[in-house]
Amino acid sequence: MKNCLNFNCEIDIVDNPLNLDLNDFLDIGIRNNSKRRFLFISKKLGKHLACKPSEMDNLGKLMATIYNKKNKVASNGTVIAFAETGTAIGHSFFDYLSGNYEFIHTTREQFDELENLDFLEEHSHATDQNLYFEMLDNFKFGDEVILVDDEITTANTCMNIIRKIQSIYPKKIYTICSILNWVSDENLRRISSLEIELGCKIEFVYLFKGDFNFDINEDIVANYNDNCNISKLSIMKDDKINLIVNHINVDLEDYIGNKKYIRYTGRFGINKREQIKLKEIIKRESKKIVIESKESLKKKAEKVLFLGTEEFMYIPMLFAKEKENQCDIYYHSTTRSPIINIDKNNYPIRSKFKLKSFYNLDVQNYIYNIDRHNFSECYLFVELDKSENSYLEFIDIIKNTSIKKLTIVCCS
The missing domain is CATH 3.40.50.2020 (Rossmann fold)
Known part of the structure; x- marks a missing residue:
């Protein structure tokens, strides 16, 4: 391979x-x-x-x-x-x-x-x-x-x-x-x-x-790790002003514990009846996410990214799937998994950005290749309620991509 x-x-x-x-x-x-x-x-x-x-x-x-x-x-x-x-x-x-x-x-x-x-x-x-x-x-x-x-x-x-x-x-x-x-x-x-x-x-x-x-060759990998830089913040300051940041809340109805983990993620168990309920909630709450028409985005050749966070993958995928027929939607997630990035055409991870976990500030997260697609919009889905300052690091990352509009979707 x-x-x-x-x-x-x-x-x-x-x-x-x-x-x-x-x-x-x-x-x-x-x-x-x-x-x-x-x-x-x-x-x-x-x-x-x-x-x-x-x-x-x-x-x-x-x-x-x-x-x-x-x-x-x-x-x-x-x-x-x-x-x-x-x-x-x-x-x-x-x-x-x-x-x-x-x-x-x-x-x-x-x-x-x-x-x-x-x-x-x-x-x-x-x-x-x-x-x-x-x-x-x-x-x-x-x-x-x-x-x-x-x-x-x-x-x-x-x-x-x-x-x-x-x-x-x-x-x-x-x-x-x-x-x-x-x-x-x-x-x-x-x-x-x-x-x-x-x-x-x-x-x-x-x-x-x-x-x-x-x-x-482990020797080559060890040397490469020492010299492997995270993707640099390289876009000119004047261009960064163009990013529009919005915040919306979607109501997933049922929460567990002081942190208010979402009941329907599966972290604490879910049955078939609750699964049906989850899909009904997603269908209803997805109406709060308003995206430009498919025809409008198609003319601009633009793509929209729905981004989950760590274990919180399935519910963001369901939201993305609800909108898939409306525009050119892509989906993936932040991850704890540390992969070496190599900027070569025959290698899958071309670039990476570091950020702190939205669950635990002591945990390192990564986003891969987010600056290698022509995404025009990004919807970031976060499970736990966070202060607006919690998103500053992520916003800095987005400012160094083609994304011009970021919507932070708080699921609380």
């Missing part, structure tokens, strides 16, 4: 149940993480790269299609998505899933008011994962747990959480769902041993299964 910064990745796909083209879904980047240097970057996940919101939602639909076909008898259980990259695809998967299921995603957020199942994501740059399962019924009494992420490599994280769940609320079956499945024969043997040990079945659903061989 791509050969840049002296790395090479050879991929062999051995199973492709929907006969999809891997190149439509996948790219490869290099991370600032020596524990796991490479990163498979999805072109349709809406995390690191901008995509159409319907493409992101369709990823979950594709995985649910395979699952529903494989499991013709509707069951009951819990869908668990892994933060932060898996939160939106897991929620979409749950939305298209047949049967009586609940949805929850793991979170980096600390919330002392509910019982927590904590575990480790061993290869991650941020290993602490929390699962606030107390408000779920099927998690305790259902037959199955479905684990959803964009990629499964060793399945160690899945085995960690399966062992934890089985010790408190034993299940008959666990299904591990992903876009990419790289689980080796050796790790499959470990999973078989775990099945015998815990007295349960562990199955897989995926869009692509295969293996890969990744090579990189």
Whole structure:
């Protein structure tokens, strides 16, 4: 695959149940993480790269299609998505899933008011994962747990959480769902041993299964990291005056805790009835977002960006999808994941900007390639209520792009 910064990745796909083209879904980047240097970057996940919101939602639909076909008898259980990259695809998967299921995603957020199942994501740059399962019924009494992420490599994280769940609320079956499945024969043997040990079945659903061989010159990467600069603020001061900044509030109705986390994100669990309610709320509240007509924007060849923040991906995607037929909408999210940017045509991450997390000022966030598209407008979606000063850093970033109008959408 791509050969840049002296790395090479050879991929062999051995199973492709929907006969999809891997190149439509996948790219490869290099991370600032020596524990796991490479990163498979999805072109349709809406995390690191901008995509159409319907493409992101369709990823979950594709995985649910395979699952529903494989499991013709509707069951009951819990869908668990892994933060932060898996939160939106897991929620979409749950939305298209047949049967009586609940949805929850793991979170980096600390919330002392509910019982927590904590575990480790061993290869991650941020290993602490929390699962606030107390408000779920099927998690305790259902037959199955479905684990959803964009990629499964060793399945160690899945085995960690399966062992934890089985010790408190034993299940008959666990299904591990992903876009990419790289689980080796050796790790499959470990999973078989775990099945015998815990007295349960562990199955897989995926869009692509295969293996890969990744090579990189670590000396070159180390030197490049030392000299790797974040994209510079380079637009002339006179041009920066043109940015229009608006603030609007949308009412997501139900909130949890002192910070007022949105009830319907899935951080604390959501059932099918609540999912229907969420979609009704989005349809209603999206009317507050007024965008120029498609014809007007098309004449100007302009694009509009809907930007989520960290784990807060699915709800911004739904808002973007509501507007997709009105104009040329793209969608993605800020991320904690540190990827090396290389300004070359054959590399996916051309530029990056740093900013502080809107959840925790001690956490570093990144936005990739936001200055490499002809976006005319940006809608930033933030889950927690913030002061206007909290957005100054982000506003400075936007001033160095083609974006002329920024609307901060506070979901409180």
